Amino acid sequence: MSDLSLGKLPWLRPVPSDFRARLKAIRASASEVGADATLADLAALLLYDLDIDKLTAADRVLTAAAPQATAASGLSRVRMALLSQATTDYIAPAIRASALRHGVLVDTYVPPYGQAMAEVMDPSSDLHAFAADIVLVAETAQSLGLTQSFIAPDDGRAAVDRAMATVRALVEGAPRGATVILQTIPLPADPWAGQMDRRAPGALAAQVAAVNAAMADLCDTHAAVLFDADALAALAGRSGWFDAALWQRAKQPFALEFVPLYGDKLAQVLRAIRGRSAKCLVLDLDNTCWGGIIGDDGVEGIAIGQGSATGEAYLALQQYALSLKARGVVLAVCSKNEEAAAKLPFEKHPDMALRLDDIAVFVANWTDKASNLAHIAKVLNIGIDALVFLDDNPAERERVRQMLPQVNVPEVSADPAGYPAAIAQGGYFETVGLSADDAQRAEQYRANAQRAVAMETIGDYDSYLASLDMVCTLAPFDRTGRTRIAQLINKSNQFNLTTRRYTEADVAAMETDPDIFTLQVRLTDKFGDNGMISVVIFRKGPEEWVCDTWLMSCRVLKRRVEEAALAVVAEAARAAGAKRLVGDYLPSPKNAMVSEHFAKLGFTEVGSIGEGGTRWALELSDIDAPDLPMSVTVHDTVPA
Amino acid sequence: MCPSPLFLRANLRTMDKASVTQELTEIFEDVMDLDEVTLEDGTTANDIEEWDSLSHVRLIIAIERHYGIKFSNAEIESLKQFGDIVALVLTKAA
Structure with missing residues (x-):
């Protein structure tokens, strides 16, 4: 039995438990903030899956405010x-x-x-x-x-x-x-x-x-x-x-x-x-348009196309997107990826239904998605409310909803089989007429779209991070984490400074090696437990601690986890009497995204190493404890 | 697959008059969009402004949904005061 047959609207988020309190607060502040602000707050609260009683209660606030609404309400x-x-x-x-x-x-x-x-x-x-x-x-x-x-x-x-x-x-x-x-x-x-x-x-x-x-x-x-x-x-x-x-x-x-x-x-x-239907479907890529992470799994490793149920599900989404394009819906891509890697499946994978020339605006970078979506709307010269954004990652969806509430963000489960239905039932692209011109429209947008490079930063990113209720736990390598640590060391390609691979036995040896400092990092947030997401290894010297390995899962990019890890390393090094931290960036075909990792953490470039690599150093006296938007728990960093 | 109604019934918490009154009060507040309502057996629609024939229909539906039960129109027509609803729920959902 589907949710629809139960009267639910599954493309909207489940109603929060504090709904009535929030409605009450909107009602209480109505006379103070005015009709336009009241209706804006109410509109945000209506983005949940409300039953008839809650809709009726919301309507009472609406009808009280509506007569005073102005054109400025939009x-x-x-x-x-x-x-x-x-x-x-x-x-x-x-x-x-x-x-x-x-x-x-x-x-x-x-x-x-x-x-x-x-x-x-x-x-x-x-x-x-x-x-x-x-x-x-x-x-x-x-x-x-x-x-x-x-x-x-x-x-x-x-x-x-x-x-x-x-x-x-x-x-x-x-x-x-x-x-x-x-x-x-x-x-x-x-x-x-x-x-x-x-x-x-x-x-x-x-x-x-x-x-x-x-x-x-x-x-x-x-x-x-x-x-x-x-x-x-x-x-x-x-x-x-x-x-x-x-x-x-x-x-x-x-x-x-x-x-x-x-x-x-x-x-x-x-x-x-009223001509206010959405015009553009913006697609995330990894685990939205195909299964897997293109930067880690490569063109051969992603799931797309016939042959597996998972691959078929992503293919069905791509075909649904094309069916929308056929009636004039513009398609765009917004992905956290290296642009070259993100384009590879479109260019090289034989089972992709979507091709690069189906995409009017293709944005793949490491900037936050709200900024990128605003950019896409600007390039297409359409309103932000004309965008529908499909992303498998609940944290990205929440971030976009917070920063750009006008964007239509259908709620989806982790199962890609439901993606086409979420967009279709959400009705974002509802139309009151179909014409031959519709078929041309997507192409016109594409032709008009220019790849403006400038990105505007939208909103206050730190307050978003704070709202995630992140808890970061850092601990030295141990028996429990061993398998996952080895897995990360051997699998991570993109956020990996040195791409050094170690076996599980190597990892076990490090647990008790007094000359090595290790960290395994876990992160939970209000959406759930991300599990172990980062591994750091430093080799201790009397003056310098040298970074051997620093890797992180791309799922938690831009969460400031790196800063939390650095603070822990610095404190341990300082306690051991060291003077500075040293780190190398060794380029690989896949790790361009971390070429500036040490620079961002305040390190200074002190030389080159190997083929295109760079060496960085940071005096421990120059490090201040960062003010981080998360609660940090550090377990005993001295190996037992 | 949905669990069968029997399965749902078996898992219902204790059904006594006090707990049903408490649950019905919460449903009532939700449906009528009211806070801190005190409902007694003798409370009727005349006592509460928001309790009219329209909201009464929504109330009945919300109660049916909450307990996984269905009232006949004859049963609904027999309801004269809040205590009647409590008694009917106790009969049908117990």
């Missing part, structure tokens, strides 16, 4: 009339709240219960006075008289004609200038004549299908927008969609648990009508 305002013969009391708050999630501020008007048709027909009605710019026609099978099956095909056709006469009157009578959204009718879950239902024109299911087809035609001739509630019911599961008891007691046309799904899907359409 929200697109919509006046929307809901025409339905069923109750709209449950969907209206959800529509308003979900629309704010998509940057649209909706003011709704609902005719008195049962009066929709009467108000449409009466030019002096409140409906016409409301001056709606969007009218939702949300009829039900019941309100259109689609409640009965017939043996005679003509009786079924007559029922369809009668239903369409009502629909046509509503669409044509809608206030002038308003865009009509016409909602289809969910097929009944329960059969009449079983397997014959699809074949007998008199069957209720066949009548509903005919009405839905006629509605689609009507949208073509009347420039209306179709909202496919039938597809929604199928997505959620027809057997759970219609709740007969709920209909009988509350005239609510579908189960309340699906109100959030309905609200968000409708909000996606509002956003599309």
